Amino acid sequence: QVQLVESGGGLVQAGGSLRLSCAASGSIFSINAMGWYRQAPGKQRELVAAITSGGSTNYADSVKGRFTISRDNAKNTVYLQMNSLKPEDTAVYYCNAEGYGLGYPFGSWGQGTQVTVSS
Numbered sequence: 272q273v274q275l276v277e278s279g280g281g282l283v284q285a286g287g288s289l290r291l292s293c294a295a296s297g298s299i300f301s302i303n304a305m306g307w308y309r310q311a312p313g314k315q316r317e318l319v320a321a322i323t324s325g326g327s328t329n330y331a332d333s334v335k336g337r338f339t340i341s342r343d344n345a346k347n348t349v350y351l352q353m354n355s356l357k358p359e360d361t362a363v364y365y366c367n368a369e370g371y372g373l374g375y376p377f378g379s380w381g382q383g384t385q386v387t388v389s390s
Contacts, residue, residue: 272297272298272372272377273295273296273297273298273299273368273370273372273377273379274295274296274297274379275293275294275295275366275367275368275379275380275381275382276293276294276296276381276382277291277292277293277364277365277366277381277382277383277384278291278292278293278384279291279292279384280364280384280385280386281385281386281387282387282388282389283356283386283387283388283389284388284389285356285357285358285388285389285390286355286356287356287388288352288353288354288355288356289353289356289386290350290351290352290353291307291350291351291353291364291366291384291386292348292349292350293305293307293348293349293350293366293368293381294346294347294348295347295348295368295379296347297372298372298373299347299370299371299372300370300371300372300373300374301324301370301371302324302344302347302368302369302370303323303324303369303370303371304321304322304323304324304367304368304369304370305321305322305342305349305366305367305368305369306318306319306320306321306322306340306349306366306367306368307319307320307321307340307349307351307364307365307366307367308364308365308367309360309362309363309364309365309386310362310363310365310383311359311361311362311363314362316365317331318331319331319334319338319351319364320334320338320339320340320351321340322340322341322342322349324342324344326342328340333359334353334360337353337354337355337356338351338352338353338354339351339352339354340352347368349366349368351364353386356386356388357388358388358389358390359388360386360388361386361387361388362386363383363384363385363386364383364384364385364386365380365381365382365383366380366381367379367380367381
C-alpha cells in the first residue's frame with residue numbers, strides 16, 4: 272500500500288505564493304507520474320500539473336507561467352510552487368501518484384489540502 276501525505280496549503284492574498292508538498296511512502300518500487308489536481312466547490316476535479324520520473328511536465332492552461340511542479344525522486348516527493356495566486360485558484364488540492372509497488376501497479380491519492388486565495 273502506498274500513502275501520500277500533502278502539506279503546505281493555507282490562506283493567502285491574491286498575488287501571493289504558496290508551496291505544496293506531497294510525500295509518498297509505503298511499499299514503493301518505482302513511481303512513474305506524480306501530479307496535482309484540484310477541486311473547487313461545485314466543480315469537477317481537474318488536473319493542475321503533472322510530472323514524469325524523467326522530468327517531463329504538463330500544466331493546465333490556467334496555471335501556465337504561474338505554477339511550477341517539481342519532484343525529488345530520491346525522496347518520492349512532489350512539489351507545487353504556486354505564484355501570482357488568484358481567487359479562482361481556491362480549491363482543495365490533491366496529490367496523485369502512479370507507479371509500481373512490490374509486484375503490483377498502484378494509483379494513490381492524498382487526503383487533500385485546502386488553498387484559499389482572498390481578493
